Amino acid sequence: MSQPVYYHQQCPVCGRMLQVRVNLLGQRVYCQHCGGGFVALDEQMAAEARAPQRSAADRAEELLERAAMVLGQADSDNATT
């Protein structure tokens, strides 16, 4: 039972997709193709780090709105039958 130990990141220098070891996250790594150095950052983690201010209340509100929409659709479906 081996966990995946790589994630994919695009080299900011040459644009190639690279396999980066997850244990190198946050560290300086070097592209095997062009030798360009960059900091290993998982895009998803970086995106979350960039937008951490979204509160749980906001998310709950969005979910409720979506649920209301779905329920509304279900209601109209029922009305037509």
Ligand SMILES: [Zn+2]
């Ligand atoms: Zn590169």
